[in-house]
Amino acid sequence: MAEEKPIHIPRQGYPELAYPKNIMPVATDSRQSAGIHILEYWRVIVARRWTVLAVVLTTMMVSLIWTFKQTPIYRAEVTIQIDRENQNILSFKDVYEVESSTDDTLRTQFEILKSRSLARRVIEDLHLDRNQEFQPGDLSTAGTYLDAIRRLVSPTSSTTADPDLLRPIIDQYLERLQVYPVRQARLVTVSFESKDPNLAARVMNAHAKHFIEQNFQYKWEATQQASDFLKQQLANLRSNLEKAEDRLQAYSREHQILFTEQGRNTATEKLQQLEEESTKAQAERFQKESYDRLVRAGNVDGLPQLLANQLLETLATRLAELQRDESELAVTFSPDYPSRKRKRSQIEQIESAMREEKERIVRTVHAEYTASVERENLLSNAVDQQRETVNRLNEEIIQYNIIKREVDSDKQLYEGLLTRLNEAGISADLRASNIRIVDTAEVPRNAIRPRKTLNVILSLFFGLLSGIGLALFQEHIDDTIKTIEDINEYLNAPTLGVVPRLQTLHGSPGYRSAYADPSKAQLPLADAIGKIDTISHEAPSSLMAEAYRSIRTSLLLSSPGRPPKLVLVTSSAPSEGKTVTAINLAISLTQVGARVALIDADMRKPRIQSVFALNDGVGLSSVLTGTASLKMAVQPCPIPNLYVIPCGAIPPNPGELLVADGFRRLIEVLLQFFDFVVLDSPPVSNVSDARVLGSMCDATILVVKAQSTSRYQAATTVAHLRDSHVRLAGVILNELDVRAGGYHAYYYKNYSYMTEANTHSA
CATH class of the missing domain: 1.10.287 (Helix Hairpins)
Structure with a gap:
């Protein structure tokens, strides 16, 4: 065939392939903005959803285990009203101190409610020192750790015997006691937490009762002290008054000072x-x-x-x-x-x-x-x-x-103190109090801790937050190529197309469109994976086949003037999908009516003959070594217009065979009889075969596996190819997870409308 032989393209079936001259693939801008868009975060979260889900489930599981292992804690509450002091009986402030403000009085009562003396009275009354809940062995794990830390910090305090055996019990009691003043009211709510709801109610009622009794006791003691003080002062004043009256009478008699009944001289x-x-x-x-x-x-x-x-x-x-x-x-x-x-x-x-x-x-x-x-x-x-x-x-x-x-002064003091002494005697016999219980403590029905619903919600929230953080951290330290933007940014090469991962399409409308007949059942995922090597032929209406057709179009438009006829498909490392890409690219080229020769040039780890079940006895190595003719090596396959040259026997020196003139002459002969020749080469990073073959070809395609190929490895591969004067037509992003979001995910998830419409029209 002549070098400028035209390519037959049935425009009725594939009108989108009618390409004009001098058209280059459109490159995507590598940076849309200085910062990462919110959709990029969403893409990362979706791409690493299993990490997020694992962290969320782990956090929730740990939280649930911890929550259900916790002992339920109940809280009993009592409401107390504290009125102003009744000034009609006896004002003790006149005896002891200057009158203070009401707020100071309330704050004083609030502190008395939390006093150790009141706690001691309740503990002794209810015998809480015998209760198992208040024993030292009943401390929580955190309390045990804190107690151990305190012993380490101050070892002398733990070794010294404390004569007050109730001190640790009082400490526990006060830790569980809470006092909540009611704003804009003379009320206070006192609560106590316990594992036993009945014990919590009994403790609170006893606490309120002893608070009132202690108030009575304080007043009685103050009255007794005031009475003793007044009696002592009265005795002194009585003696002083008698002496003053005697001195007045003597002076009056001596100077003959007489007064009338009205008190006049x-x-x-x-x-x-x-x-x-x-x-x-x-x-x-x-x-x-x-x-x-x-x-x-x-x-x-x-x-x-x-x-x-x-x-x-x-x-x-x-x-x-x-x-x-x-x-x-x-x-x-x-x-x-x-x-x-x-x-x-x-x-x-x-x-x-x-x-x-x-x-x-x-x-x-x-x-x-x-x-x-x-x-x-x-x-x-x-x-x-x-x-x-x-x-x-x-x-x-x-x-x-x-x-x-x-x-007169001594008489007034005497009469005043005598009045106060009488009032003190009356007050000592009265049990009047300005404190009363508004609501007694009832046995709580529900536990306040652990708050299971709140713990589950918080564990879900923090688990989700931690999972997202871990996913973003993994994304930050992950140096693999994941998107087309990474290719443009780190490789500085055009992107020919994207091939989605078949597992991410399973169950989607695009996956169901793999069959021309919509009435057929959906192909099982295992069978679909087994046929992915020739999916462009097995399921031409599938999204996978459409992806390879898009790559074919980009390849044909990559060279101005005429499309490349000799194409090399390679990768940076093994298992990146270069062989599958080469096979499906060759199949998609045959679908435009072109004759295509597919050569398995990977003479170190060939795989094409196993895909097509060909005779591997005669192949490329046989032709290059002269043991067989080219006609014997070219083998037809079930796919129309596609001919395969398998590797044949694996030679000991494949690099020397590819560099020899025999390989160049083989290529020239093939180009005379085929419209396109597609070569599958070894990875670039392993051997130099790909660079040798690339220097002979019209275009080289680099296959990069999404989320697998590192940026450094891919960039090094591109640098090696360019150093070898290889014409890099572009990069194919293989096995992209379309569930991660982005334009390509939207395209592959919503392309079913067009593919199913084409199926019905066919």
């Missing part, structure tokens, strides 16, 4: 009376003096005594009548008329009586004035004398008042 009272009498005498003297001045002025008739004198008034009335009668007689009779003389005699008698009465009143006015002056002088002298006496007594009363104040 008699000397002061007398001075006040004398001053009042002196004032009255002075006022009276003023009045008498005014009367005397009227008399001296000759205005006797202006005296009030004359005007108010009843006798003068009677005499004046009688005189007026006689004068009227005498006037009437004077009209008729002469002066010597006896009636007139008698009238005139009576008039003269009355006038004489009136003069005598006036003179007597004048003499009385003079006498009263003289007496008032004398009385005023006497009272003034008496006031002066009494003032001297009062001034002298005032100086003595100062000291008297000092002594009296001492007596």
